Amino acid sequence: MNTDLFGHPIANGKPAIGLGRRDHLTFRGNVALGRHGWLRLTPAYSLHLVHELLKQSGPDEFVLEPFSGTGTTPLACASLGIRCHAVDINPFLVWLGNLKLTRFDDGTARAMKAAARRISDKIRAPDAGAWKPDLHQIEKWWDAPTLHTLAAWCDAIRNPSRERAEGVTDLLSVAFCRVMIQSANVSFGHQSMSFKKKGDDARLFEESPARVAARLADAIVTAANDVSDSLSMEPPVADCHVFLGDSRELPTALPKGGGHYTAVITSPPYPNRMSYIRELRPYMYWLGYLADGRAAGELDWQAIGGTWGCATSMLNKWSPNGHGDIPFPHFDRIIHDIGKGHELLGRYVHKYFEDIKCHILGLKSVLAPGARCHYIVGNSKFYDTMLPVEGIYAALFEDAGFVNVSVETIRKRSSKKELYEFVVNAYMCSSIPKVRQRATSESNSGR
Numbered sequence: 254m255n256t257d258l259f260g261h262p263i264a265n266g267k268p269a270i271g272l273g274r275r276d277h278l279t280f281r282g283n284v285a286l287g288r289h290g291w292l293r294l295t296p297a298y299s300l301h302l303v304h305e306l307l308k309q310s311g312p313d314e315f316v317l318e319p320f321s322g323t324g325t326t327p328l329a330c331a332s333l334g335i336r337c338h339a340v341d342i343n344p345f346l347v348w349l350g351n352l353k354l355t356r357f358d359d360g361t362a363r364a365m366k367a368a369a370r371r372i373s374d375k376i377r378a379p380d381a382g383a384w385k386p387d388l389h390q391i392e393k394w395w396d397a398p399t400l401h402t403l404a405a406w407c408d409a410i411r412n413p414s415r416e417r418a419e420g421v422t423d424l425l426s427v428a429f430c431r432v433m434i435q436s437a438n439v440s441f442g443h444q445s446m447s448f449k450k451k452g453d454d455a456r457l458f459e460e461s462p463a464r465v466a467a468r469l470a471d472a473i474v475t476a477a478n479d480v481s482d483s484l485s486m487e488p489p490v491a492d493c494h495v496f497l498g499d500s501r502e503l504p505t506a507l508p509k510g511g512g513h514y515t516a517v518i519t520s521p522p523y524p525n526r527m528s529y530i531r532e533l534r535p536y537m538y539w540l541g542y543l544a545d546g547r548a549a550g551e552l553d554w555q556a557i558g559g560t561w562g563c564a565t566s567m568l569n570k571w572s573p574n575g576h577g578d579i580p581f582p583h584f585d586r587i588i589h590d591i592g593k594g595h596e597l598l599g600r601y602v603h604k605y606f607e608d609i610k611c612h613i614l615g616l617k618s619v620l621a622p623g624a625r626c627h628y629i630v631g632n633s634k635f636y637d638t639m640l641p642v643e644g645i646y647a648a649l650f651e652d653a654g655f656v657n658v659s660v661e662t663i664r665k666r667s668s669k670k671e672l673y674e675f676v677v678n679a680y681m682c683s684s685i686p687k688v689r690q691r692a693t694s695e696s697n698s699g700r
């Protein structure tokens with residue numbers, strides 16, 4: 254009998270036994286895992302899954318993660334001693350990913366704890382004057398005493414009163430982010446973040462500003478201790494790096510001299526209208542990666558699958574960009590059916606697959622012959638129209654000349670019965686492409 258990635262029986266590409274939600278195969282399973290658990294961010298996928306895929310790696314493995322997100326793949330590689338380059342279009346995630354990949358000594362861990370304690374002793378009654386980000390309706394996110402305390406911490410972290418060991422400011426920022434989001438008036442019950450309703454979580458007594466400042470100070474010191482302790486857990490041993498760039502232009506995004514990655518392990522954005530910028534905006538505003546709503550929308554427009562803020566009006570003006578058709582049977586009819594419910598959605602899905610097609614075509618110039626690719630993707634449903642995302646990825650890989658393309662079902666995604674997560678596998682042809690063959694023979698002939 255055929256089995257999936259985890260040894261579970263499958264028949265006709267689908268699980269032969271009931272496939273539950275398998276929450277250990279989502280980012281929730283990462284939370285307790287050292288640096289992987291620093292911040293609970295929606296883009297993350299399962300570390301468990303990445304470890305399964307890395308079991309096949311030999312000593313010369315060089316992994317590419319074109320959609321790095323929170324850095325699950327490069328961090329897993331780094332702690333297993335496997336080289337990895339990653340790319341992401343979001344500068345906040347690039348910062349976070351590279352911080353996770355940094356080797357810190359015990360001195361940094363101790364210096365970080367001490368710095369957090371010093372700030373905590375200082376900020377007991379914050380004034381209202383410190384800088385606050387220009388986040389739309391910030392008063393909905395935090396009440397005034399919480400906001401003033403967060404602003405005072407942010408200022409003390411950014412502008413130290415004495416010199417700090419390298420990395421301490423960045424690590425303190427992670428601890429700050431953790432408490433900043435925990436103290437926000439938002440819930441994470443669903444896939445995306447939403448404001449809590451009035452009355453959820455209501456405190457019995459109104460707290461004094463001094464009491465709020467003390468409670469947050471304790472929380473940030475605790476978070477700083479956790480982050481500091483996590484530095485010694487499965488630390489990175491291989492040099493891995495996340496590059497800021499666009500995965501539709503991999504040769505430009507990656508260091509020169511491509512053509513050498515032996516595996517791609519990734520989870521690209523899904524075509525489900527989830528905006529990572531929307532989800533990550535509180536972190537990005539506080540840490541200075543976003544200044545206003547316009548910048549947020551523009552960054553979302555650059556990201557594959559982004560439709561938030563002004564990205565929506567840009568999508569309204571978008572038309573197919575000439576990368577050719579999407580080679581999947583009835584793709585045009587699927588787009589037409591989705592567009593019948595909502596014209597913009599049809600365009601959204603069309604653009605998403607044009608972008609993915611562009612990415613897959615670009616992959617070929619940075620992979621080694623025979624390289625394996627594993628793409629974790631989820632299917633979607635728009636109104637009554639199913640979008641067979643996994644099948645379209647498989648078709649795009651085949652069309653681009655990849656071989657042995659297959660799809661495995663990993664888990665059920667939500668209570669909706671049709672929504673699953675899959676891994677699409679594809680292999681780069683092992684013969685050297687003709688253009689490179691010619692270049693090699695020309696250089697051998699001494700020209």
Ligand SMILES: C[S@@+](CC[C@H](N)C(=O)[O-])C[C@H]1O[C@@H](n2cnc3c(N)ncnc32)[C@H](O)[C@@H]1O
Nearest residue numbers: 296297298320322323325341342499500556557
């Ligand atoms: C599903 S998340 C990746 C999750 C990641 N595997 C993890 O565990 O955190 C998709 C990521 O793709 C990034 N992204 C979107 N468009 C991109 C592009 N054109 N180039 C590079 N990264 C992009 C987003 O910023 C987001 O971080």
